[in-house]
Amino acid sequence: MTTSETLDRTEVLTTIRGFVATELGLPGAEIGDDVPLKELAGADSIKMLRVVAQIERRYDAEF
Amino acid sequence: MTAITLPWLDEPKFQCFGCSPRNHIGLALTMHRVGDGRIRSEITFSENYASYPGVVHGGIVGVLVDEIMGDLLALDRGMLAFSTTLRTKFLMPLRVGVPYTAEARISKEGAGVVMTEADVSSADGEVHVMANGTYQPIRSDQAKEFMGLDGADYDRLHHYFDHRIGQS
Numbered sequence: 001m002t003t004s005e006t007l008d009r010t011e012v013l014t015t016i017r018g019f020v021a022t023e024l025g026l027p028g029a030e031i032g033d034d035v036p037l038k039e040l041a042g043a044d045s046i047k048m049l050r051v052v053a054q055i056e057r058r059y060d061a062e063f
Numbered sequence: 064m065t066a067i068t069l070p071w072l073d074e075p076k077f078q079c080f081g082c083s084p085r086n087h088i089g090l091a092l093t094m095h096r097v098g099d100g101r102i103r104s105e106i107t108f109s110e111n112y113a114s115y116p117g118v119v120h121g122g123i124v125g126v127l128v129d130e131i132m133g134d135l136l137a138l139d140r141g142m143l144a145f146s147t148t149l150r151t152k153f154l155m156p157l158r159v160g161v162p163y164t165a166e167a168r169i170s171k172e173g174a175g176v177v178m179t180e181a182d183v184s185s186a187d188g189e190v191h192v193m194a195n196g197t198y199q200p201i202r203s204d205q206a207k208e209f210m211g212l213d214g215a216d217y218d219r220l221h222h223y224f225d226h227r228i229g230q231s
Contacts, residue, residue, distance in 0.1 A: 046154055049152070050154055050190060050193070052152075053152040053154065053193040054193075056150075056152070057180060057193070057195055
């Protein structure tokens with residue numbers, strides 16, 4: 001994405017939920033907006049790092 | 064998966080640390096096309112490239128991802144480019160003596176640069192490294208100044224330079 005694009009909260013949530021669901025092999029519907037990621041089934045630090053890396057790529061950000 | 068013959072390997076001035084088989088301390092990476100606009104390189108690092116015992120040096124992993132992303136631009140866009148940004152996310156260490164696969168793709172382009180991504184995975188499919196690169200095409204004057212290209216060498220290679228990305 002470019003800096004001229006406007007971030008939409010719903011789109012961001014949907015995108016990140018998709019990253020988490022794919023990484024953990026969970027249905028997206030099981031991942032609530034406020035659920036602590038480390039409490040999700042199968043979550044570990046490496047998988048969460050991969051999610052962070054995907055978020056960085058998608059939004060050209062660095063955490 | 065199709066093996067790629069890198070067209071610049073026989074260039075007399077060419078000693079690339081990443082891919083030239085004439086560079087005896089380099090990685091001599093080979094490339095394969097895997098479809099969907101991606102290329103792949105498979106490598107097992109020796110102890111010559113270790114940092115901690117048994118662990119591949121992070122700078123060498125940087126060479127791997129930079130090389131495969133740069134080669135993709137040269138092969139698919141016909142241009143040589145300098146990396147202006149290389150961001151490498153090390154998720155898990157790479158081990159010496161263990162085979163890994165790197166894959167690169169172009170993610171977007173414009174405003175004079177091309178942006179690429181590369182992942183390095185182990186045989187079980189676990190992604191160990193996720194890298195992003197930004198590449199700026201090399202101009203003719205830069206090729207002459209930094210690479211010392213002139214005469215017949217420049218004439219033979221000039222098509223790799225002065226590419227314009229998203230510019231009128």
